Amino acid sequence: MRTRLVPCLVQSAVTPHDIGFSRMNDTVVILNLSSRTHERRVSAILKTFVIALLSTCASADAARETPEARIFARVSPSVVGVNMGDARSNSVGEGSGVVIGAGQVITTCHVAGKGKNGHVVHSGKRYEATLQSAQPDLDLCLLNVPGLQGPAATLGSALNVKTGQHIYAIGMPIDWNPPQPILSKGVISNLRPYLRSQYMRIAVPVSSGFSGGGLFDAHGALIGILSHPEGKGGDVTFALPADWIGELPIKVRPGPEMIKKDESAWLNRALTLEKSADWRGLLKLSQQEVNLDSGNAAAWFSMGMAFANLKQYEQAVRAYREAIRNQSEYGDAWHHLGVAYANLKDYDNAIQAYRDALSMQPENAQAWYDLGLAYDDRKQHAHAIHAYREALRLDAENAAAWYDLGMTYDDLKLYGEAAEAYAETVRVQPENADAWYKLGVDYAILGERVKVRGVYQALRKLDTKRAEQYFNTYILP
Structure with missing residues (x-):
């Protein structure tokens, strides 16, 4: 996985x-x-x-x-x-x-x-x-x-x-x-x-x-x-x-006596806790809000995020499902539900959740990428390639999507296409030694000796141990 x-x-x-x-x-x-x-x-x-x-x-x-x-x-x-x-x-x-x-x-x-x-x-x-x-x-x-x-x-x-x-x-x-x-x-x-x-x-x-x-x-x-x-x-x-x-x-008598609690203030606090990655704090806050209003889809969603980042994925699934129960067109909740299912290795439900999310948010590049990962985990490579390509259509600078696209092409022994994907990976992320290594392997398979030596020079600057391994395996006769 x-x-x-x-x-x-x-x-x-x-x-x-x-x-x-x-x-x-x-x-x-x-x-x-x-x-x-x-x-x-x-x-x-x-x-x-x-x-x-x-x-x-x-x-x-x-x-x-x-x-x-x-x-x-x-x-x-x-x-x-x-x-x-x-x-x-x-x-x-x-x-x-x-x-x-x-x-x-x-x-x-x-x-x-x-x-x-x-x-x-x-x-x-x-x-x-x-x-x-x-x-x-x-x-x-x-x-x-x-x-x-x-x-x-x-x-x-x-x-x-x-x-x-x-x-x-x-x-x-x-x-x-x-x-x-x-x-x-x-x-x-x-x-x-x-x-x-x-x-x-x-x-x-x-x-x-x-x-x-x-x-x-x-x-x-x-x-x-x-x-x-x-x-x-x-x-x-x-x-x-x-x-x-x-x-x-239409009209309210002015003055300090009318100023009440801002009932949406919890959402400010929730987003601040997310930004600081205080997941236990977010969980506590979300649970308090749900106890006050069990129909608050945003609070259920925040609870799901907290559980997911605490790696309590079954609880995250339940929270996201409650968010969707209260607001069925909640695209982000469908997306994150898919991620939680995927972390439980329930790829079929993950794929369905991602597809539901994309029916509401067709321009969600991250959801397309996550869908590609789920299809790869199910060995449905053609579907994975399509999903990665959609993610890259929306965000051509997504190095992870290029890298995983390359790995999928490698699984299919389509080394030319894989090399192109890895080349895009190192264009976006030139410090990625793993991508350079895989690119070099595919160049070696394709007989591109000049490019093989170029990859070796790039690896020497990033990871001398990997460079030496690559030199001994693919450059020396």
């Missing part, structure tokens, strides 16, 4: 090129930042170098030709800075917001919920704001901002977003002087079906000042509201689906 890893949804295989924009005097500033940039580093880099970059960046006309610049120009006028205060006008919440109608700004209750009055900043002007309504369990608050005439964002939906999809986070940190909209490009790294939509974790470097700002798709539609839970340092990593905005009550 080949090595099988439990997929971890919170670790996206895509590394985003994150870009920040600031509009100053009609100039677009482009900032290249690492996706792991710490919040303080983001703020320091932006504040220290923005003026210098203004003098050296490409012309505004050229910059506006990029997709990022077009998105920024279209949606940034709908983003505002937010500062809420208590009865004594002490600041109790700072962040961003999005205009969704005349005089209406949506933000998070973490930003606005503890304040009674405050102000928003838009296009350099300050407008008084009051808390109009809220849905505390969804962490969404609506501000009434008389006189604000900013264009309303186009409401989209998070129901159809996909893991790996490129997105654009736009906020207006209120501590800038003056506050300016900033855009940062990233990807959706994780999705959880929750409360009639999809809760999103995003891979994008933004500071806590973006909380309440907008998450936009490639068409400029608002698909989420950025959320930075209290007590969490570093980047904003969650987004509340825009679908929830329509569930806000």
Whole structure:
């Protein structure tokens, strides 16, 4: 049986090129930042170098030709800075917001919920704001901002977003002087079906000042509201689906007394525990949530992930099945159920679960790859090759898929095809000594003596013992 890893949804295989924009005097500033940039580093880099970059960046006309610049120009006028205060006008919440109608700004209750009055900043002007309504369990608050005439964002939906999809986070940190909209490009790294939509974790470097700002798709539609839970340092990593905005009550008496517990806060904690690989902590949290709500498919799914990573696969199967019982179209639950079955060597059920997952998520490259592994374990090589090829169609940089494709061709004695697959493996992963060795073996079988010697030279740099073995077996007469 080949090595099988439990997929971890919170670790996206895509590394985003994150870009920040600031509009100053009609100039677009482009900032290249690492996706792991710490919040303080983001703020320091932006504040220290923005003026210098203004003098050296490409012309505004050229910059506006990029997709990022077009998105920024279209949606940034709908983003505002937010500062809420208590009865004594002490600041109790700072962040961003999005205009969704005349005089209406949506933000998070973490930003606005503890304040009674405050102000928003838009296009350099300050407008008084009051808390109009809220849905505390969804962490969404609506501000009434008389006189604000900013264009309303186009409401989209998070129901159809996909893991790996490129997105654009736009906020207006209120501590800038003056506050300016900033855009940062990233990807959706994780999705959880929750409360009639999809809760999103995003891979994008933004500071806590973006909380309440907008998450936009490639068409400029608002698909989420950025959320930075209290007590969490570093980047904003969650987004509340825009679908929830329509569930806000028409009117709620403002003030701290109405702010209740954020009932989705457990999901923030669950995704954080996944990221830190605290599987026992995740198991405990998920069990607590299931005890409170046995119909919570996302909690059952988190429990399954915890059991799977603790190598308790039978319990994982039961948890994933409960997630599917409560939400039958839960593609990720079907996928992970397949992985759990495969780890129990129940390959027939694994194959069925993978196929069900792919009927819902046909572009899920990891599910295609895992299906290929299961077919290989059942010695159904033709099906395995098809599955690996589909995985590689979606992700040509998947070294593991190229490697296993090569092994399958070797099993069929198709050494030319195997060599091509191994060559792709070392292209993507040049430090893979095993792939180099297998590539060299196939070249030897094919009589490619020049290439055989080339493989030997590559192996000498990676693994001298394997290189010596290869030399004695395939190079010496």
